[in-house]
Amino acid sequence: MTLEFPVLLRTIDERAAAFRAVVASAPSLAAQVPTCPEWTLLDLVRHLGEVHRRWAATVTAGPADARPAPTEGAAAVPQEREALLAWSAESTEQLLGALRDSGPDRDCWTWWGGSQSPQTCGAVARHQVQEAAVHTYDAQLTVGSPEPLPEQAALDGVDEFLSTCCSGPDAWPHKPCAVDYRATEGRSWRLTLTAHGTSATPLPAPGKTPTEADATLRGTASDLVLALYARIPVNSLEVEGDGHLFDLLLAWDPDE
Structure with missing residues (x-):
């Protein structure tokens, strides 16, 4: 919310x-x-x-x-x-x-x-x-x-970053994939990247996600926001799956 x-x-x-x-x-x-x-x-x-x-x-x-x-x-x-x-x-x-x-x-x-x-x-x-x-x-x-960022601002910050800075019609130049961001405070989001664009969606409670993500980044909401803004390295958080996808995301410039 x-x-x-x-x-x-x-x-x-x-x-x-x-x-x-x-x-x-x-x-x-x-x-x-x-x-x-x-x-x-x-x-x-x-x-x-x-x-x-x-x-x-x-x-x-x-x-x-x-x-x-x-x-x-x-x-x-x-x-x-x-x-x-x-x-x-x-x-x-x-x-x-x-x-x-x-x-x-x-x-x-x-x-x-x-x-x-x-x-x-x-x-x-x-x-x-x-x-x-x-x-x-x-x-x-x-x-x-x-x-750390205040918890309320950080939880909204993950959602805001994915919805504002990551979603849109620009084609993902790599193999289609889905990456999850899971906050230890209990909220999670999925970013889906395809040749037709990218979209961000909140995820249901743990254990109810319909499909596995290609990679998952897990940490406090504050650390997730700081990683999204490249203030701390992704590998300072818990990474599951193909962690290289997060490097590709940080390097991606849709305007190029």
Whole structure:
């Protein structure tokens, strides 16, 4: 089940606040982010803030065939920590304000038009939970104190990633297969990959799956999300079957 819209907004707010708390405690904004090696912590803050502002503008624009053009004359991102954190908080509030004003069912442009996720403001909120949660992990790792993603966000995150980032009409360039993702918290999903496209479906309770998967990845929901976003290696989780399929998935770029 997708999280309710108020829960999505609250979780974005909570994760963004946790993100800023980590940044406030960091010895230096020049620290390199291990999971985004081309970025410093300052770059990470800039990225998340700009993502929040861009999606705020997209949500506010409503239904559109293309992403709205960037606002002219946007203020420069502050370099000093206190001002940077204030800018970050303002960025998050812009996003949350736009989402509150729109409501979950209003259409808007999204980059995942061909996927199983709808092109709605509610789907934007759902994806932004994961953006904030994963980048909070990035920041925590940078200062040496990584924590698991909150369970509720992580469980929704596996489903959201598979439905938004993996499903669609693009042809799987390898032998057709089915891979399962099983969270130790009790939920499971199957990703089916064929020459006609890919689809994600929740699985029934253990022992009731009608057919065997070609490969299964098992771990906490947090670890599954972090593996899907290439924050931790797949082989740090429990792999059954043809584990090479997960490497192919990580390397697959449908746009190529």
